[in-house]
Amino acid sequence: MLTKSSTELVRQRNSVLVLSVLRRHGALAHTEIADSTGLSSATISAITADLERAQIIEKSEQQAASGRGRPRVLLRQRRDCGYLIVVIISSDAVQYSLVDYAGKLIDRFSEERSHDPAGAARFIAGVRAGLSRILDRSRITQEKVLLISISSKGLVNSTEPVLVWSPIFGSEQIDFESALRPDWQAKVILDNETLLVAAALGAREEIVKGADFRSLAALSLGHSVGLGIVRRGNQTGQEISAPNFGHMLHMAGGGLCRCGTRGCIEAYAGFYAILRSAFEVPLDTIPAKFVPVAELDKIAAKARQGHRIPAFAFRQAGLALGNGLSRMLSLTERMPIAITGPGTRYYDLLRQGIEEGLSQSHIVRMEGMPEIRVVADEQILVFEGHLNRALSVIDQDIVISGGQSGD
Amino acid sequence: MLTKSSTELVRQRNSVLVLSVLRRHGALAHTEIADSTGLSSATISAITADLERAQIIEKSEQQAASGRGRPRVLLRQRRDCGYLIVVIISSDAVQYSLVDYAGKLIDRFSEERSHDPAGAARFIAGVRAGLSRILDRSRITQEKVLLISISSKGLVNSTEPVLVWSPIFGSEQIDFESALRPDWQAKVILDNETLLVAAALGAREEIVKGADFRSLAALSLGHSVGLGIVRRGNQTGQEISAPNFGHMLHMAGGGLCRCGTRGCIEAYAGFYAILRSAFEVPLDTIPAKFVPVAELDKIAAKARQGHRIPAFAFRQAGLALGNGLSRMLSLTERMPIAITGPGTRYYDLLRQGIEEGLSQSHIVRMEGMPEIRVVADEQILVFEGHLNRALSVIDQDIVISGGQSGD
DNA sequence: ATTATTTTCTCGACAGTCGAGAAATTAAGT
DNA sequence: ACTTAATTTCTCGACTGTCGAGAAAATAAT
Structure with a gap:
């Protein structure tokens, strides 16, 4: 089903585009962003001004001027713009990672999985405890956690964060959405672990091969x-x-x-x-x-x-x-x-x-x-896949909602 | 890879949207188009004026006024805006159909397949002959044929119109693009036959179930x-x-x-x-x-x-x-x-x-x-699938290029 | 004739992108 | 010390697009 387009949508998409090149290449100057997005310099000015006002990106201290001419000012994501919690469920442990908006790891710990088989409910309680623990260890307020990205082996519902079948819990479904909604207002996404590996490898490949991939x-x-x-x-x-x-x-x-x-x-x-x-x-x-x-x-x-x-x-x-x-x-x-x-x-x-x-x-x-x-x-790839996916989801959400709160 | 958006692109997409609802529902009035696209009345005016100027749609004679108020003027595709040739290759015959832009069948015939196995080259010659025959039987100039949509059983290259493997010719590949390019400037697409059946059934289903499909x-x-x-x-x-x-x-x-x-x-x-x-x-x-x-x-x-x-x-x-x-x-x-x-x-x-x-x-x-x-x-579904796909491809192409030639 | 109703069209406001060029800022030359 | 060249960033006006409101058009009912 096709759906209507509007000029506002154009701005949204181009804003996401700017954020995505910033994510791929790190801090970039105005002109570099223009080059790699294909957008005109004037448009970059407008978009970055918006994003800066909405406190999503910031100007960094300019580096040592590398030539003559007006020195570049680099733009980069504000680390404190929002946070992400990555939960990697494996057969013997659950790993929790707190990551800032720029993709930098802030805190991480693992908790042993209780091998108690009768424990879907207990497992969920454990995850809830783990999540509050990683939040408590930081100085971050809960509203700043924008996304909780979970992965597990097994079969995952494609539209909702529901683990349909897993090696450990079998057909005992785990609905992370309803499990975490009481405590958290963050969005919750769930992916199969190997899917994230594939996503990470695909992203790497696309950087190397470009359109040939x-x-x-x-x-x-x-x-x-x-x-x-x-x-x-x-x-x-x-x-x-x-x-x-x-x-x-x-x-x-x-x-x-x-x-x-x-x-x-x-x-x-x-x-x-x-x-x-x-x-x-x-x-x-x-x-x-x-x-x-x-x-x-x-x-x-x-x-x-x-x-x-x-x-x-x-x-x-x-x-x-x-x-x-x-x-x-x-x-x-x-x-x-x-x-x-x-x-x-x-x-x-x-x-x-x-x-x-x-x-x-x-x-x-x-x-x-x-x-x-x-x-x-594999572990690194799983985490990389989490970041790829989660941060681009955050970019998307932040642009859609950020326009409202911003200014 | 994301790509930049522009206001022109918005117009293109919305034009395609207008053409697609016109295709789904037949001749529609201004207000009806606005309702089913979600676009405002003013935008519909602008888009339909463009499309009319580019001779893609036309005002039809207004029907018997069905109530009071200013009578509606129905808009519909111009049949003579362009033509489509559908080629359905089956194991014992090749069917050629000439269809106008509104999806109406104009002419159709089948030709027996020579069961000569050594005949990939001869087969291609046969298709070329069939295509010129169906054109000759009409009064349509070749430039007006915008698309040739071919289907066959077998395995098809996903990006180019190349039959990679077929029950009849085995691994003897048939590249329709290079085979038809000398004679035709029309775009050539090739799809697997059962894919078209699935597409037709999916489209029907989507009309019934809507977003639930x-x-x-x-x-x-x-x-x-x-x-x-x-x-x-x-x-x-x-x-x-x-x-x-x-x-x-x-x-x-x-x-x-x-x-x-x-x-x-x-x-x-x-x-x-x-x-x-x-x-x-x-x-x-x-x-x-x-x-x-x-x-x-x-x-x-x-x-x-x-x-x-x-x-x-x-x-x-x-x-x-x-x-x-x-x-x-x-x-x-x-x-x-x-x-x-x-x-x-x-x-x-x-x-x-x-x-x-x-x-x-x-x-x-x-x-x-x-x-x-x-x-x-199945035969009807194959043809229906051809029309669904081919006509929406034509809509797309016509909007992209029509903006240039139009006015 | 006049009024009500419905549809279509038009106008001004607003959002977005773009090209050109102004403004800013530094290095190099004299 | 001053000027010039180079480079980046910012700003302005033009253009395209969508939208809401209301004018204009056209018909049926009164």
């Missing part, structure tokens, strides 16, 4: 299996999505998965699945909730020494991943695949299976094997 | 298997895509497909595949190029009489479709599925397999079986 998938290997896809949208930035890849059907009637279904990809490629097949436990055994990585390292060591059964377990995992990836490519398009997560340490063992699984499909036979790269530092 | 998949069953997905985009109208569904991997190392790969969905659910398994021909037999539907009807009749082997063939086909659909849903989201194409006549035989194949997956177990409906009149 088309699409990219991130595959996260660990206790569970996640996938994020970034695709260049028609007009609007990037299109990102986090499919339910780990629980996509690999083989009908196959091994039993943690989710209770048979034949999920994760039932072959999750850590517990590799363990299960390495120990030749029947595939319909209810899998362990949690597998120590050290255990898997031992199996990997044996596989590398040439033992058949452990090597076969990794190969099966690779095949499931490769087949699944090929299906994903059939449904989208050929794109590079970045593999992250703790499972990358076994990539040498998985690789052959992945490639064989991929090559069993029409699309790969026809268009060739997609580029596969291993990317370390 | 989220997404929809169209599955076309026939000699080959096609899938189109429509999803409501964030801001920009609808996001549509045509995955390579028929050749998505169903089962590694499975039956041989026409494409030369093993285990494609089509190798189980295409007409030739059902025939093959009903006759218990080994699954690695090179399949027939073309299967008379009468032959399949016989098998279906036997299956309905309770013969095991033919019934099993349809069931296997259903399972392949159901598993494939479940994978598609895992990678996107739960959405209704509309089944079209000649294969719908066997839906009674396929249904159980499809549902079983779907229910083997996590997403269906968790969120429930998606709504499945059978939709007849």
Whole structure:
């Protein structure tokens, strides 16, 4: 559905554009902003004057004049314009980070996850406590927290911040919106963790390749299996999505998965699945909730020494991943695949299976094997993805509402 | 990547908006346009005056005044503003349709496809001949043909009008852009046939449900298997895509497909595949190029009489479709599925397999079986999809360029 | 004829962008 | 010390666009 445009909307969009180049490049002078936005100098004057009046950006002390002519004055975001809390939920801990409007980390701590399985309600209480704790440790008033950006593995509702399915809580839904609304007036967004990895990699790629960048998938290997896809949208930035890849059907009637279904990809490629097949436990055994990585390292060591059964377990995992990836490519398009997560340490063992699984499909036979790269530092990428997304959401919101309060 | 906005762009967008409501609702009066666009009366005056000057719309004879007050003058598109040629490539014929700017069919004929397999070049020559024929039969000058909209089964390049893979020509690519550029200055677009079906169904759905519409998949069953997905985009109208569904991997190392790969969905659910398994021909037999539907009807009749082997063939086909659909849903989201194409006549035989194949997956177990409906009149939907897409492309182009030539 | 009603058109106000050039500010030259 | 060149920022008028209010137009009812 198309919708009407107005001159005010033009200003809004151009203001967001100015903020976004400021975010990408750091402090910039008037002329530099004009150059990288394509807007005229006069327009930059008008927009920056507005933003300055609304206390969103500020003039910084001019640096040592680097040539002759009137010295530049750099414009930059005001750090105290607003704050962001990033909550990263992982299987064993929840990490809270307080970040200012310029993207600078102010405070961070992690809290152990209670492994109490009966604890969706307790978990929510824990998150609420963690949030107030990070606020209390700072000198920031609550109204200044503009956004709470949460990530988790699992399946996320695309429109509301509701965790629909997660490895830990299963189908016990967690609605962060209603959980946090009593305490917080900040906006709450929730994203799948691997989606954020993909978003971060996509943003990096776009800086390097510019308009040549088309699409990219991130595959996260660990206790569970996640996938994020970034695709260049028609007009609007990037299109990102986090499919339910780990629980996509690999083989009908196959091994039993943690989710209770048979034949999920994760039932072959999750850590517990590799363990299960390495120990030749029947595939319909209810899998362990949690597998120590050290255990898997031992199996990997044996596989590398040439033992058949452990090597076969990794190969099966690779095949499931490769087949699944090929299906994903059939449904989208050929794109590079970045593999992250703790499972990358076994990539040498998985690789052959992945490639064989991929090559069993029409699309790969026809268009060739997609580029596969291993990317370390998943944690950093998750955080980077949070910042990318959250700060641009804040920019958007601040411009829309800032025009009202400003002046 | 964000891009700058300007006041001119506002006018462009609002002009397109006006043209789109005119297209949806037919001839409208000034006030009606204002109501359904949300633009003010003054703006409508300005925009329609521009469009009228550019000879894109015209005032129609006012209808019988329906009340007191100044009578309305209806505005409508000028039919002679430009023309569209729709080319629908199917396995046995190519249909050419000439359509005016208001979407009215002016002329149509079909030409038999030469089944000569060595004929990509000859096929292109045939299309060029067909196009000049339909133009010659009219009194329209070539410059007035603004767009040639082509559809085919198979895999289509998403940015350029290149048929990457098709059931008939295989990997022998057909680049319609370079094939038609010598003769035509019209823009050329190419879409997958089932994508157009999905687009048409999505547009219908959106009229009924309005903002509640989220997404929809169209599955076309026939000699080959096609899938189109429509999803409501964030801001920009609808996001549509045509995955390579028929050749998505169903089962590694499975039956041989026409494409030369093993285990494609089509190798189980295409007409030739059902025939093959009903006759218990080994699954690695090179399949027939073309299967008379009468032959399949016989098998279906036997299956309905309770013969095991033919019934099993349809069931296997259903399972392949159901598993494939479940994978598609895992990678996107739960959405209704509309089944079209000649294969719908066997839906009674396929249904159980499809549902079983779907229910083997996590997403269906968790969120429930998606709504499945059978939709007849695939041909009409394909044409409707062509018109939806092509005419809105024309509107867009005409507004962008029309501003220059106009006045 | 006059009045009520409805639609279309027009005018002035306001918001936004742009190009050109003025104002500001520094380095280099004489 | 003064002038000139260079560079950046700011300002002004022109242009485009949307909007609200009300004038103008055109018909039915009184």
